[in-house]
Amino acid sequence: xxxxxxxxxxxxxxxxxxxxxxxxxxxxxxxxxxxxxxxxxxxxxxxxxxxxxxxxxxxxxxxxxxxxxxxxxxxxxxxxxxxxxxxxxxxxxxxxxxxxxxxxxxxxxxxx
Amino acid sequence: xxxxxxxxxxxxxxxxxxxxxxxxxxxxxxxxxxxxxxxxxxxxxxxxxxxxxxxxxxxxxxxxxxxxxxxxxxxxxxxxxxxxxxxxxxxxxxxxxxxxxxxxxxxxxxx
Numbered sequence: 001x002x003x004x005x006x007x008x009x010x011x012x013x014x015x016x017x018x019x020x021x022x023x024x025x026x027x028x029x030x031x032x033x034x035x036x037x038x039x040x041x042x043x044x045x046x047x048x049x050x051x052x053x054x055x056x057x058x059x060x061x062x063x064x065x066x067x068x069x070x071x072x073x074x075x076x077x078x079x080x081x082x083x084x085x086x087x088x089x090x091x092x093x094x095x096x097x098x099x100x101x102x103x104x105x106x107x108x109x110x111x112x
Numbered sequence: 113x114x115x116x117x118x119x120x121x122x123x124x125x126x127x128x129x130x131x132x133x134x135x136x137x138x139x140x141x142x143x144x145x146x147x148x149x150x151x152x153x154x155x156x157x158x159x160x161x162x163x164x165x166x167x168x169x170x171x172x173x174x175x176x177x178x179x180x181x182x183x184x185x186x187x188x189x190x191x192x193x194x195x196x197x198x199x200x201x202x203x204x205x206x207x208x209x210x211x212x213x214x215x216x217x218x219x220x221x222x223x
Contacts, residue, residue: 031209042215043156043200050209058210090155098163100146101202101211103155 003027004104006091012110019078021107023091025071031094032074033101034058034066036087043090049074081111115139118201118214126222131188135201135214138182142203142212145177147186150198150216159199160186191221 003026013019023032033048035058045058047066055066063085065077078085088108092101118135125131133147143164148156160175162168168175174187184203188195201214 033210040215043213045210048210056209097206097209098144100144100158100161101156102158103148105155106153108153 004091004093004102006089006104006107008107009105010108012112013081014112015082016080019081019109019111021076021078021089021091021109023074023076023093023104025074025091025093027093027095027102028071029093029095029099030071032068033092034064034074034076035090035092036060036085037090037106038087046076046089078109081109083111085109086111113138114215115212116201116203116214119217120215122218122220124220124222125191127191127193129191129221131191131195131219131221133186133188133199133201133217133219135184135203136182137184137203137212139203139205139212140179140182141205143206144204145175145184146202146211147173147175148200148202149195150200152197156200191219193221193223195219196221 005024007022034046035043044060049055049068067075088106091104116137147160150156165179172189176185198216200216202211204211
């Protein structure tokens with residue numbers, strides 16, 4: 001494994017509640033990413049970070065925010081969860097611009 | 113039109129067969145090409161990473177890149193039931209911070 005831990009692994013929450021997912025890495029990599037994966041849509045980028053406090057939006061960022069106050073931690077927050085945010089969320093990391101991505105094992109989120 | 117196209121399958125083959133998985137792309141600036149394997153309820157795992165055109169071999173796996181045709185392939189020799197998974201291609205160009213993924217091909221290797 002690439003030293004990536006996602007927590008929690010599973011979560012069930014109600015519509016309208018805030019939810020925070022955590023990604024922790026032990027590789028000291030610069031880049032960190034949040035993806036969601038849904039049947040028929042593949043992997044879609046939500047947000048990414050290219051350094052501490054440096055983040056940018058991906059293709060499906062609406063309803064999500066992120067924070068990176070330390071190199072090792074990248075948090076994804078659903079400000080007010082909706083049923084359309086039921087998905088599997090993957091964190092990924094990479095070191096340099098030409099390095100490949102390495103993924104965590106995902107967080108399965110259900111919004112009821 | 114998507115930047116990267118990948119047949120979703122499923123592709124079903126008998127054990128021992130040679131498997132060919134493919135992606136086409138439209139962005140001629142892509143230079144870095146990756147193949148990931150994803151088992152059910154797991155994260156994608158990097159299988160092969162190649163730069164520019166050519167072949168790369170690792171055990172039973174061979175990755176090919178044909179930039180002139182904007183086409184990449186992953187070949188699996190002597191396929192095993194344990195190869196049953198979804199295979200995702202991904203690619204990027206220098207300076208782009210995010211990868212572009214194909215939608216994945218589901219492979220089933222029948223014992």
